[in-house]
Amino acid sequence: MRSARLKLTLSYAGFLLLAGAVLLAVVWVYLLRYVPDNDQGLLGISPNRFLLVRVFTPAAGAALGFLLGSGLLGGWLLAGRMLAPLTRITDAARLVAGGSLAHRIRLGGRPGNEFRELADVFDAMLERLESRVAEQQRFAANASHELRTPLAISQALLDVARKDPEYDRGELVERLHSVNARAIDLTEALLVLSRTDGRNFTREPVDLSLAAEEAAETLLPLAEQRGITLEVTGEPARTAGSAALLLRMVTNLVQNAIVHNLPAGGTITVHTEPRRYASVLQVENTGPPLPPELVPTLVEPFQRGTERTRVGEQTGVGLGLAIVHSIVRAHDGMLELTPRPGGGLLVTIRLPAPR
Ligand SMILES: Nc1ncnc2c1ncn2[C@@H]1O[C@H](COP(=O)(O)OP(=O)(O)O)[C@@H](O)[C@H]1O
Numbered sequence: 409m410r411s412a413r414l415k416l417t418l419s420y421a422g423f424l425l426l427a428g429a430v431l432l433a434v435v436w437v438y439l440l441r442y443v444p445d446n447d448q449g450l451l452g453i454s455p456n457r458f459l460l461v462r463v464f465t466p467a468a469g470a471a472l473g474f475l476l477g478s479g480l481l482g483g484w485l486l487a488g489r490m491l492a493p494l495t496r497i498t499d500a501a502r503l504v505a506g507g508s509l510a511h512r513i514r515l516g517g518r519p520g521n522e523f524r525e526l527a528d529v530f531d532a533m534l535e536r537l538e539s540r541v542a543e544q545q546r547f548a549a550n551a552s553h554e555l556r557t558p559l560a561i562s563q564a565l566l567d568v569a570r571k572d573p574e575y576d577r578g579e580l581v582e583r584l585h586s587v588n589a590r591a592i593d594l595t596e597a598l599l600v601l602s603r604t605d606g607r608n609f610t611r612e613p614v615d616l617s618l619a620a621e622e623a624a625e626t627l628l629p630l631a632e633q634r635g636i637t638l639e640v641t642g643e644p645a646r647t648a649g650s651a652a653l654l655l656r657m658v659t660n661l662v663q664n665a666i667v668h669n670l671p672a673g674g675t676i677t678v679h680t681e682p683r684r685y686a687s688v689l690q691v692e693n694t695g696p697p698l699p700p701e702l703v704p705t706l707v708e709p710f711q712r713g714t715e716r717t718r719v720g721e722q723t724g725v726g727l728g729l730a731i732v733h734s735i736v737r738a739h740d741g742m743l744e745l746t747p748r749p750g751g752g753l754l755v756t757i758r759l760p761a762p763r
């Protein structure tokens with residue numbers, strides 16, 4: 409910092425001095441031209457010229473001295489002014505390094521100014537970092553809360569059983585088993601989520617229509633049990649990615665379409681088709697109406713829409729769509745949720761088609 413200011417000052421003063429010297433040299437040459445050289449003086453120098461040297465040299469020296477002084481002073485002040493924004497940016501970076509993400513530089517000035525641009529980019533980066541960190545904290549808090557729930561339920565069940573000698577052993581085991589199964593589901597979902605976010609999987613050719621068929625086949629018994637018609641339509645739609653993750657993605661969507669459908673007589677359509685540069689998967693289902701303002705929040709981890717979790721129902725752990733979103737992102741695709749006018753949801757996923 410100091411040294412940049414010093415360097416700028418010295419180069420400013422140096423240029424000023426050089427320009428002054430050139431100017432004086434030009435003046436000197438002109439003066440010589442107009443002062444006749446009549447060869448009669450001492451030591452072969454004409455008196456006129458001797459006089460000229462005596463008058464010109466001190467004046468030139470004074471001028472150069474003045475230029476040097478004002479160059480140094482002006483350069484120092486100017487460089488200080490120019491570098492001031494840099495000080496603010498450095499201070500901000502230091503604060504961030506110390507852990508304060510809430511600080512913003514908010515450098516004024518005209519847009520297009522290089523420092524302003526740097527500060528704006530820096531502020532935008534901080535904004536994203538801060539919201540990302542907040543999101544992670546929320547996630548960790550929610551995950552801990554969700555993981556504590558089954559443990560607390562088990563604890564309560566065990567307490568009751570211990571105090572009451574008549575308590576039915578079989579029922580206890582049954583209930584503990586189902587609570588435990590839920591805890592395992594949740595933990596597994598969390599693991600899938602963190603693995604997909606890490607993006608370390610190998611890419612292979614995958615046909616979405618085959619994944620759709622497979623998911624539908626696996627979940628058909630569940631759909632039939634609830635009186636839901638499940639239909640798979642469309643054409644082969646190829647993409648590149650992890651077959652296991654893409655199957656998981658379709659499975660989550662179809663499972664949601666079953667679980668969050670109408671109590672009776674619901675329908676589900678799974679559709680795949682290739683489009684220009686993209687392979688499209690759509691899962692559409694009937695169901696209760698969804699408030700449009702709620703729909704964008706559904707992909708957030710542990711967001712469960714409006715329905716209260718019914719005890720004993722086969723509801724998810726609230727990570728289904730978060731996992732789908734994470735898988736879509738890891739495959740450079742796009743996820744779109746559209747509430748259907750009559751109730752229910754249309755989920756559209758676009759994945760890049762291999763060239
Ligand atoms: N196909 C769907 N139809 C209607 N609502 C849905 C559908 N998929 C998801 N939702 C809503 O989005 C919420 C979040 O879904 P998800 O992340 O899979 O969590 P979970 O299914 O475990 O509740 C659900 O609770 C539900 O309200």
Ligand SMILES: [Mg+2]
Nearest residue numbers: 664724728729
């Ligand atoms: Mg779900």
